[in-house]
Amino acid sequence: ATETGYTEGKFGFLDVLDAQRALFEARSLLLDSREEYALTLTELQRLIGITPDVAHPSQGESR
Numbered sequence: 001a002t003e004t005g006y007t008e009g010k011f012g013f014l015d016v017l018d019a020q021r022a023l024f025e026a027r028s029l030l031l032d033s034r035e036e037y038a039l040t041l042t043e044l045q046r047l048i049g050i051t052p053d054v055a056h057p058s059q060g061e062s063r
Contacts, residue, residue: 002015
């Protein structure tokens with residue numbers, strides 16, 4: 001949306017760069033959160049005696 005606004009003259013180049021930076025930061029935080037979730041889930045499973053299902057790791061994401 002910001003890039004479209006830039007090409008239409010609604011936003012400046014710095015606005016585009018700032019929006020791209022914010023998007024990159026949000027994606028980075030999402031990846032960090034997913035990593036923390038996976039580590040915490042594995043630790044929880046270990047503590048309660050459940051062996052993590054390594055054959056189908058995507059099943060844990062739908063919970």
